[in-house]
Amino acid sequence: MSNNGKHDVIVIGAGISGLSAAKLLHDQGLDVVVLEARDRVGGRTYTLKESAEKYVDVGGSYIGPTQNRIIRLGKELGIGNYKVNEEERSVFLIKDKPQTFRGSLPSIYNPFTVMDYVSCWRTFDDLAKEIPAEAPWKCPHALEYDSMSVENWMDKNCWSNFSRDTITILVRLGFATEPCSVSFLYFLWYIKCGGGVLRFVSTTNGGQERKMIGGSQQVSQKIAEKLGARVLLSNPVSKIDQTKGDVVMVTVVSGEVYQASFVISAVPQAIIGRIAFSPPLPALRNQLIQRIPMGSCIKTITYYDTAWWRELDYCGIVLGDGIISGTQDDTKPDGSYPGLVGFINGDRAREVCHLTKEERKERVAQHYCKAFSSKKALNPVNYVEHNWMEEEYSGGCYMGATPPGVLTSFGKFYMLLGKYQLMLYG
Numbered sequence: 001m002s003n004n005g006k007h008d009v010i011v012i013g014a015g016i017s018g019l020s021a022a023k024l025l026h027d028q029g030l031d032v033v034v035l036e037a038r039d040r041v042g043g044r045t046y047t048l049k050e051s052a053e054k055y056v057d058v059g060g061s062y063i064g065p066t067q068n069r070i071i072r073l074g075k076e077l078g079i080g081n082y083k084v085n086e087e088e089r090s091v092f093l094i095k096d097k098p099q100t101f102r103g104s105l106p107s108i109y110n111p112f113t114v115m116d117y118v119s120c121w122r123t124f125d126d127l128a129k130e131i132p133a134e135a136p137w138k139c140p141h142a143l144e145y146d147s148m149s150v151e152n153w154m155d156k157n158c159w160s161n162f163s164r165d166t167i168t169i170l171v172r173l174g175f176a177t178e179p180c181s182v183s184f185l186y187f188l189w190y191i192k193c194g195g196g197v198l199r200f201v202s203t204t205n206g207g208q209e210r211k212m213i214g215g216s217q218q219v220s221q222k223i224a225e226k227l228g229a230r231v232l233l234s235n236p237v238s239k240i241d242q243t244k245g246d247v248v249m250v251t252v253v254s255g256e257v258y259q260a261s262f263v264i265s266a267v268p269q270a271i272i273g274r275i276a277f278s279p280p281l282p283a284l285r286n287q288l289i290q291r292i293p294m295g296s297c298i299k300t301i302t303y304y305d306t307a308w309w310r311e312l313d314y315c316g317i318v319l320g321d322g323i324i325s326g327t328q329d330d331t332k333p334d335g336s337y338p339g340l341v342g343f344i345n346g347d348r349a350r351e352v353c354h355l356t357k358e359e360r361k362e363r364v365a366q367h368y369c370k371a372f373s374s375k376k377a378l379n380p381v382n383y384v385e386h387n388w389m390e391e392e393y394s395g396g397c398y399m400g401a402t403p404p405g406v407l408t409s410f411g412k413f414y415m416l417l418g419k420y421q422l423m424l425y426g
C-alpha cells in the first residue's frame, strides 16, 4: 500500500539525531517525514514523567562544555540546565574500601603508583592527539592501536593495580562495557572527541557537568511539536528500496510505503541490520553493521528523604568496582527529591540483570552504604531503574563501541556507502 505523495526526505528514527536533521531540513523549506519505531520520540533519551519525582531521566542526560551543539539546541528550544553538585568530597571504592578525594581524580601517595597513573593518563592524551577525529583509521599508528583492546594495552603498560582499576572503571563507566571488548584505537578516538581524559571523566568542566531542567527528552519532544504531523510514531521501518529510479521506497511494518528523493537513517548501527535493503548494502558496510555492539547498562536512581550524604560532606560522586561503576547526586536543582543516580554497566549489568528489581535495589543500597559508610543508605524511599539491554530499538547503550580490528578494516565504510550516501551515522 502506498502512502501520500513523494517527500523530499524521509528520516528514520526520532531520536535527537533524526529530529535535529528533520528540523534543519524543515527550516530550509523541504518536505520531510520522520518514521519512528517506538510510540515516543527521544530514543536513548527518555524522561519518565509519571514517577513520584516529577521527572526522571533514565536515558542519556549529562551535557558538558565540549558538547556545544546540544547545549546550543537546548538553549534554542528554551530548555534550561543546571550544574550537578560536586561541592563536597567524592569517593573511590575499590574492593569495598572507600577512599575520599576532592576534584576529578583520587589522591595516591605511593610515588611509583603516582608515576604509573600520571603516565597512563598523559599517554592517552598524547596518543589521542595523533588521531583524526573524522577518520581515526588514518592515524599513523592506527593498525597498532586497533590490533589491541584496552585490556591488552593495560597488560603491556600498567605497573600498578591502581592504574588498572581506574582505567577499568573509566571504560566500564564511560563505554558501558569491559576493557577487553574495546579497541584501544576506538578508546583513544572517543577520548579525543570528548576533549581529553580529564574532560571525559570530570563533572565540573567535564562531560558530566550539567543536566537539563525538566529532562533531556524535551529536546526531541519540542522539535517533534514543531514538526507536528510530520513525525509518525509506532512505524518501524522494515525495508528500503532504491531500485525504482530516483525515488526511494520505505516500507514500515504495517505494510505502508512512503516515498522520498532521499533517506536519512538516524538508527543505531547495531540494529540497522533489521532493515532489508534493496539493492543490498555494499559488502563491507553489511559486515560493519554486525561489528558495532552496544554497551550493557542498567541506569538506576535511588531516592531518600534527605540528601544525608551532603550532611556527611560527600557530594554523591562514587567511582568504584562494585555493582555501580559511577554515582552522582541526582537531587533536583531546587533541592527537592534527594537522590543518587548510579550506573550498573558492562559485566556488572550482565551479572545482575536476571535478579528482581527489588534485589538490585538492595544491592545498590548496600553499595552506597559501603561508599558513604552510613546505614542511612539502606533506607531509600523510592528506586527507579531502566534496563537498556531490553530495549528492542536501542539494543543497549550508551552507544556502540568497536572491538579490536573493526575501525581499521571497516571504519571507512562509516563514510563510503555507495548508493546509500545519506545513511551515515546511527
Ligand SMILES: Cc1cc2nc3c(=O)[nH]c(=O)nc-3n(C[C@H](O)[C@H](O)[C@H](O)COP(=O)(O)OP(=O)(O)OC[C@H]3O[C@@H](n4cnc5c(N)ncnc54)[C@H](O)[C@@H]3O)c2cc1C
Residues within 6 Å of the ligand: 012, 013, 014, 015, 016, 017, 018, 035, 036, 037, 038, 041, 042, 043, 044, 045, 058, 059, 060, 061, 062, 063, 235, 236, 237, 238, 266, 267, 268, 271, 274, 275, 297, 299, 388, 393, 394, 396, 397, 398, 399, 426
Ligand atoms: C542510560 C544512558 C545514559 C547515557 N548518558 C549519556 C550522557 O550522559 N551524555 C551523553 O551525551 N550521552 C549519553 N547517552 C547517549 C545518548 O543518549 C545517545 O548518544 C543519543 O541519545 C543518541 O541519539 P540518536 O538520535 O543518535 O539515537 P537514538 O536516540 O538511539 O535514536 C534512534 C531512534 O531510531 C528509532 N529506530 C530504531 N530502529 C528503527 C526502525 N527500524 N524504524 C524506525 N525507527 C527506528 C529508535 O526507536 C530511536 O528513537 C546515554 C544513553 C543512555 C541510554
